[in-house]
Amino acid sequence: MFNTGMTGYQETLTDPSYHRQVVVQTAPQIGNTGINGEDDESDRVWVAGYVVRDPSRAYSNWRATGSLQDRLAVEGIVGISGVDTRALTRHLRERGAMRVGVSSVDDDRDGLLQRVRQQPQMLGADLSAEVSTPQRYTIEAEGEHRFTVAAIDLGIKRNVPRRLAARGVTTHVLPASTTLADIKELNADAVFFSPGPGDPATADGPVNLAKAVMSAKIPLFGICFGSQILGRALGFGTYKLGYGHRGINQPVLDRTTGKVEVTSHNHGFAVDAPLDGRTSTEFGEVEVSHVCLNDNVVEGLRCLDTPAFTVQYHPEAAAGPHDADYLFDRFAELMNTNA
Numbered sequence: 001m002f003n004t005g006m007t008g009y010q011e012t013l014t015d016p017s018y019h020r021q022v023v024v025q026t027a028p029q030i031g032n033t034g035i036n037g038e039d040d041e042s043d044r045v046w047v048a049g050y051v052v053r054d055p056s057r058a059y060s061n062w063r064a065t066g067s068l069q070d071r072l073a074v075e076g077i078v079g080i081s082g083v084d085t086r087a088l089t090r091h092l093r094e095r096g097a098m099r100v101g102v103s104s105v106d107d108d109r110d111g112l113l114q115r116v117r118q119q120p121q122m123l124g125a126d127l128s129a130e131v132s133t134p135q136r137y138t139i140e141a142e143g144e145h146r147f148t149v150a151a152i153d154l155g156i157k158r159n160v161p162r163r164l165a166a167r168g169v170t171t172h173v174l175p176a177s178t179t180l181a182d183i184k185e186l187n188a189d190a191v192f193f194s195p196g197p198g199d200p201a202t203a204d205g206p207v208n209l210a211k212a213v214m215s216a217k218i219p220l221f222g223i224c225f226g227s228q229i230l231g232r233a234l235g236f237g238t239y240k241l242g243y244g245h246r247g248i249n250q251p252v253l254d255r256t257t258g259k260v261e262v263t264s265h266n267h268g269f270a271v272d273a274p275l276d277g278r279t280s281t282e283f284g285e286v287e288v289s290h291v292c293l294n295d296n297v298v299e300g301l302r303c304l305d306t307p308a309f310t311v312q313y314h315p316e317a318a319a320g321p322h323d324a325d326y327l328f329d330r331f332a333e334l335m336n337t338n339a
């Protein structure tokens with residue numbers, strides 16, 4: 001698939017939601033600022049391969065500790081350069097995101113194609129267990145402690161607990177297999193469902209947990225994969241987009257305020273919910289709170305009878321605009337009114 005971000009390649013590479021995906025960057029020059037010790041979204045590179053046009057031969061930044069090329073080499077990730085990534089993107093836009101191989105062998109096209117076709121599709125891929133933390137860990141609140149959040153790690157990014165900590169929230173990051181009993185034991189004020197790779201239709205465990213959390217009336221916030229999980233828990237379907245949304249300048253309308261935000265996206269699937277009016281579900285009324293202005297894809301859900309809401313995009317994003325940062329305030333407010 002392709003990503004249109006002009007900046008943020010280090011965050012892209014280390015975002016667990018890119019697990020098993022080869023990223024094509026439309027921005028022609030990648031690597032100018034090198035790699036630094038602060039911007040990783042997780043403790044490793046997750047992309048399966050990296051395709052750029054013109055990798056920087058020299059890097060320069062006051063925070064840089066090394067080059068993009070070295071980082072990929074150290075982690076054993078294949079990168080390829082000199083590709084007309086905009087032409088490739090036009091192809092992907094017409095034909096959809098597809099399986100791909102990156103190889104230095106150039107005389108066995110049929111053999112390579114056959115091997116690519118043997119790889120699993122993203123549709124139906126169940127990847128949460130491959131990226132989730134095996135053990136619980138905690139990110140403490142900065143300053144005065146206000147709330148405790150149980151974050152279900154389906155591929156969490158470091159910027160989520162960071163944004164929460166700045167609002168006095170202590171976050172316990174928990175394995176994908178967490179149960180409602182585990183959450184109750186932690187006395188959490190709310191549950192967070194993280195972003196993550198794979199097809200949400202395979203995430204029955206987290207979907208059932210979201211149902212249990214809603215039945216217990218515990219506040220719930222979800223981002224991206226987490227939004228798809230709430231959607232499925234409410235009885236909506238999810239589907240694969242043709243080529244997905246990946247970039248840092250996507251316009252989204254927040255229908256609750258009428259404001260348009262410029263936002264960061266990374267999703268290949270979306271929730272199939274009616275754009276207009278409210279839908280009655282097992283957990284009460286629900287409405288689509290956010291919509292992508294490029295293509296009317298559902299970008300957020302808001303429950304009216306249970307303290308739950310989600311967004312399909314990334315309010316935590318770095319690099320990227322911080323227009324949607326207010327959603328973490330909304331989450332804190334939800335915990336406050338529910339206390």
Ligand SMILES: NC(=O)CC[C@H](N)C(=O)O
Nearest residue numbers: 017195196224225268269
């Ligand atoms: N960033 C994410 O959480 C991605 C969610 C899901 N895997 C998708 O591609 O739509």
